[in-house]
Amino acid sequence: MKYSKLFSKGKIGNLELKNRIVMPAMGTSLATSTGEASDEIIKYYEERAKGGCGLIITEITRVDNETGIGTPNQLCATDLKHIPRLEKLARTIHRYDSKIFLQLHHPGRQTHEKMLNGKKLVAPSAIMSSAVLEMPRELSTEEVEGLVKKFVISANIAKTSDIDGVEIHAAHGYLIGEFLSPLTNLREDKYGGSFEKRMRFLTEIVVGIKNTCGAKFPICVRIDGDEFVPGGFTLDEAVKASVHLENLGVDAINVSAGTYESVNAIIEPISYPQGWKRHLSQAIKDKIKIPVIACDVIRKPDFAESLLEEGNLDFVALGRQLLADPEWGKKAVEGREKEIRPCISCLHCIENVMGCKTTKCAVNARTGRELEYPAFEKNGQNRVVAIIGGGPSGMEAARILAIKGFKPILFEKGNTLGGSVNLASKPPLKDKLTWFIDNLIYQIKQLNIDIRLNTAPSIDDLKLLNPYAVFLATGSSPIVPKIPGIEKNDVYTIVDVLNRSTSIKGENIVVVGSGMTGLETAELLVSQGKKVTIIEMQDKIGPGMYLPNLIDITTRLKKYNVGMIPSMKLVSIDKGSITIENTADKTVVNKVADAIVLSLGVKPNNSMVTELENNFSIVKVLGDSLIPGRIADAIQTAFEKSYVLE
Structure with a gap:
């Protein structure tokens, strides 16, 4: 077998797993409003079990309904009423010879009062998180003791429900992690002070579960290998804690990293490579004998296999990759690696969950909607569908239509497929976008789809095909405002650059507009040796961007000494300079600029819509041609409109 380590059996305690693939806990908000395992969440996990996971660890599962609410529709194990649906979840996963753990969780200070029905957040000590900005109150000793019992009760509910084991969430700056960290635990009672006292809360939970559920009921503990927060929980303490937990009888350690204050260490943006934090799991594995599970931006089977061969870990936690492609394991074992749709680390999934919505995936429109979109109905009858535009939405539509039995014909005016994502992949550290486009191209070629490059069909050309439907996926074009000097030779769009x-001449470049594309284009320019300043008309850099992505890119730009100036509007362009106006006080400033790069958004390329609708009965507009957006929008519109075509 090509991946002999990855698909070898393994053990956590006495529990045998069919392979080394673990789906770690990721929030979904797919449970019912009363915390039961809904049909939606069961189907979601079933897809991952069916796709080849050896072990599934559920999303954060609530142990306390008063102060422990992490998300509105959160899986719960707080009441006996939760047992029947949890039992159904376990039974469903077991059909595929997969195992399932319930992850027991309390958010501590990393939630919001609005989640707790106005109650104050709780924590080991009254120290506010700079990411949440709400002051928690310190738990009393009696309250901490009560929470220990709640974790134990939840573990008992899991065992009664035929769940195979539990994972105690002691990472990511949540309540147990807050007790472990010297930064957030300043208590003077038995739960604070020395390392042993900071470990006491977790120790009592582990001992309580062992005493109640029996020594053979598997317990995994998820810890931070490093919080990456000054003064916080470090790798040295993580190693020490892991040894302590092994001595208590814990059956596995799941190594992660980060808190909300170092959020990009928890759920990494696109710039982070596979294996960037492998030193954390290695340090812990070197000191303990029980299995180590670790997540590390693992995307490709050969990389997962290499970590197992090196002895870096015992079980591979795939995380977001299993949102992008639930069949990762099945495809890997069958030698179909090129079919695996890669996670692009865009953070669309977590952005939705943190916004109190259900989980979604930018590159897999079925994620979290598996019940809504079951197996594709083969209703195409070989009818022709013309698709104009070979970007992500056009290729996704072609893929779905071909699977459904239609005959898609894909037109692309350029000489390559990929559309605007090809441009988006050009700045530094964007290789995952190239993986994504390569995967789409591979899939549509495997389906033998008729692809016509260097072709922009006219209405007459389309009529010759007698299409059942026409899909327009021609993308968008940069917005160029009408201001004095805009026609000059030293003015470029981001398309020109990417x-x-x-070739942009001169040293001093001004990028106008600080959306993601503008910031990434600036990074490309500084990597080429240019001196770059970014101006933004809004009062903040990166308006509308998801904060972790913004932090990621601006942190790097600051290292390049890129100037980032908000509240500045471009007024006019002259040879070698620009005039900008402060949007607050209307003061005008001249700034040296050898060249100007415009990143002011895009407008839909939909000029053909009316003519298409006048000549064809079924016309669908996809992606940026409909409303300019992100990859997620392109894939979603393409998937949905292809799925419902009858």
Whole structure:
């Protein structure tokens, strides 16, 4: 077998797992409003079990309904009423010879009062998180003792429900992690002070579960290998804690990293490579004998296999990769690696969950909607569907339509597929976008789809095909405002820069607009030795961007000494300079600029819509051609409109 380590059996305690693939806990908000395992969440986990996971660890599961609410529709194990649906969940996963753990969780200070029906957040000590900005109150000793009992009760509910084991969430700055960290635990009672006292809360939970559920009921503990917060829980303490937990009888350690204050260490943006924190799991594995599970931006089977061969870990936690493709394991074992749709680390999934919505995936429109979109109905009858535009939405539509039995014909005016994502992949550290486009191209070629490059069909050309439907996926074009000097030779759009159709002369470059594309284009320019300043008309850099992505890119830009100036509007362009106006006080400033790069958004390329609708009965507009957006929008519109076509 090509991946002999990955698909070898393994053990956590006495529990045998069919392979080394673990789906770690990720929030979904797919449970019912009363915390029971809904049909939606059961189907969601079933898809991952069916796709080849050896062990599934559920999303954060609530142990306390008063102060422990992490998300509105959160899986719960707080009441006996939760047992029947948890039992159904376990039974469903077991059909595929997979195992399932319930992750027991309390958010501590990393939630919001609005989640707790106005109650104050709780924590080991009254120290506010700079990410949450709500002051918690310190738990009393009696309250901490009561929470120990609640964790034990939840573990008992899991065992009664035929769940195979539990994972205690002691990482990511949540309540147990707050007790472990010297930064957030300043208590003077038996739960604070020395390392042993900071470990006491977790120790009592482990001992309580062992005493109640029996020594053979598996317990995994998820800890931070490093919080990456000054003064916080470090790798040295993580190693020490892991040894202590092994001595208590814990059956596995799941190594992660980060808190909300170092959020990009928990759920990494696109710039983070596979294996960037492998030193954390290695340090812990070197000191303990029980199995180590670790997540580390693992995307490809060969990389997962290499970590197992090196002895870096015992079980591979895939995380977001299993949102992008639940069949990762099945495809890997069958030698179909090129079919695996890669996670692009765009953070669309967590952005939705943190916004109190259900989980979604930018590159897999079925994620979290598996019940809504079951197996594809083969109703195409070989009818022709013309698709104009070979970007992500056009290729996704072609893929779905071909699977459904239609005959898609994909037109692309350029000489390559990929559309605007090809441009988006050009800045530094964007290789995952290239993986994504390569995967889409591979899939549609495997389906033998008729692809016509260097072709922009006219209405007459389309009529010759007698199509059943026409899909328009022609993307968007950069917005160029009408201001004095805009026509000058030293003014470029981000398309000019990213497709390298022109060589920008001069040293001092001003990028106008600080959306993600503008910031990434600035990074490309500084990597080429340019001196770059970014101006933004809004009062903040990166308006509308998801904060972790913004932190990631601006942190790197600051290292390059890129100037980032908000509240500045471009007024006019002259040779060698620009005039900008402060949007607050209307003061005008001249700034040296050898060249100007415009990143002011895009407008839909939909000029054909009316003519298409006048000539064809079924016309669907996809992606940026409909409303300019992100990859998630392109994939979702393409998937949905292809799925419902009859």
